[in-house]
Amino acid sequence: MDNFQLRFVGNLLAYSAQRGLSPERLCTLSGIDFEAVRQQTLTSISPKQINDLWLNASHLSNDPLFGLHFGESMQLAALGIVGQIIQNSGSVGEALTHAADFIPLLTDLFDMEVSRSGPTFSVQFIPDPASAESPFALRQMLDLAMVFVLHEVDGLVLKRISPDVVTLPEITDNEPEYERVLRCKPIRKPDVYKLTFDSRYWDEPILTANYEIQQLLLQKAGALMHTVGEGQLLKERIVSYLIANAYMGVPGLDEIAANFNTSSRSLQRKLQEEGVTYQQLTDSIRKSLAVNYLQSGQYPIKEISYLLGYNELSAFSRAFKRWTGRTPVTYQKR
Numbered sequence: 001m002d003n004f005q006l007r008f009v010g011n012l013l014a015y016s017a018q019r020g021l022s023p024e025r026l027c028t029l030s031g032i033d034f035e036a037v038r039q040q041t042l043t044s045i046s047p048k049q050i051n052d053l054w055l056n057a058s059h060l061s062n063d064p065l066f067g068l069h070f071g072e073s074m075q076l077a078a079l080g081i082v083g084q085i086i087q088n089s090g091s092v093g094e095a096l097t098h099a100a101d102f103i104p105l106l107t108d109l110f111d112m113e114v115s116r117s118g119p120t121f122s123v124q125f126i127p128d129p130a131s132a133e134s135p136f137a138l139r140q141m142l143d144l145a146m147v148f149v150l151h152e153v154d155g156l157v158l159k160r161i162s163p164d165v166v167t168l169p170e171i172t173d174n175e176p177e178y179e180r181v182l183r184c185k186p187i188r189k190p191d192v193y194k195l196t197f198d199s200r201y202w203d204e205p206i207l208t209a210n211y212e213i214q215q216l217l218l219q220k221a222g223a224l225m226h227t228v229g230e231g232q233l234l235k236e237r238i239v240s241y242l243i244a245n246a247y248m249g250v251p252g253l254d255e256i257a258a259n260f261n262t263s264s265r266s267l268q269r270k271l272q273e274e275g276v277t278y279q280q281l282t283d284s285i286r287k288s289l290a291v292n293y294l295q296s297g298q299y300p301i302k303e304i305s306y307l308l309g310y311n312e313l314s315a316f317s318r319a320f321k322r323w324t325g326r327t328p329v330t331y332q333k334r
Contacts, residue, residue: 004105006042012053013037015070018241019061019260020232029056051137058140063261065174067140071147072181073241073259092156093202096123099152103145109138110193112145120164121202123149124194142193147181149195156206165196177258234260234267235274235281242285250282250309287323290316294332301328 009032013023027034030052036042058066089095093116100112100123109131113124125145131138146166153161162183169190179185182195241259242250251259256278257267271278286308293304305316305328320328 004102005045005107006037006040008106009037009042009045009053010040011074012057012070015073016057016061018073018237019063020234020237021057021060026053026056026060047134047137051134054137054140058136061261065143065177068143068147068178068181069259069261070140071144071151072255074144074148074151089206091202091206092153092204093121095152095156095206096121096149099149107141109134109141110145112149116199116202119199120196121199122194122196124192127191127193146193146195150182153197153201157201157204161197161201163195163197165194167192167194167196169193180255180258233274234270235276238271238278238281239285242281243289250286253278283319283323286319290320290328291324291331294328297332301332304328 013026013034016026017023023037024034026032027037031049032045032053033042054067058064063069089098093114096114100114103110103112108128110125110127113126115122115124125142127138127142150161150163160183164184166178166182166184166186167189168178168186169188169192175186238256238260241256253264253267257264260267262270268278271281290304290308293299293307294301299307301316302313305313308316310316310319317327317329320326320331324331326334
């Protein structure tokens, strides 16, 4: 089995664990050898097994948009591909073009085409005719791919970018959630899955620091993954999720609630029952990450501030002084 596909299955199971599902149970229900996945010795996986994996993950989490939320949470470094793309790319346009070449290594359900035309460029996903045999997996993978590409552009330039146009087929009752995750009200067009961006981003140079930060976060999160699963407290699962996915800032309450397929009010209530608030969790994560970044000495304070979700450096400085009694500048010098 291709290493990229195996890593993808592993990441899907890790995300399922963050959502409180049992990876072992998911594999059993889908006819997949969990130990072979864990030991990275799985040699093959059928289209039916992939389709069943998506179906079971969506069913057990009660989340019909499981793929969309998985894509929202997924780090660029997680698939082991971005490093290779960065090594061969100088701009966003080049990186996306190279990324399209890697799609067959991950899935045979669809192809990815990148094109530039005048004031815009687009990324379109074209289903393979054979994918009709795995309709549920196809839609989940397409949702994942679209939001993953959007976050890839974010991560390459360290900016939160909104597409000019998002084109999808049927959206059913979930249009507000697609709009939130994809940052644009989708338009409907049969059989078209496409993101369209302003051309000014095409030639924007790639910033590699964010990829390095993602690797650091994945190393930290890796130590937590084996402890995450059924029966774990919600606050522990959220902490694991925040650490693993904090490379582009800490998500707000509404976003984290959507990713855990619950309402903001319900999530707050459950956390209060566990003796903590979401604000306390995010402050703890921000403090831990800020201290790690500053101690490494590799990242400018302004960049750390942005990565932690602060629009103004002064706001980050005030928060950091509240946590540690020192300003970021003083702490880094010390």
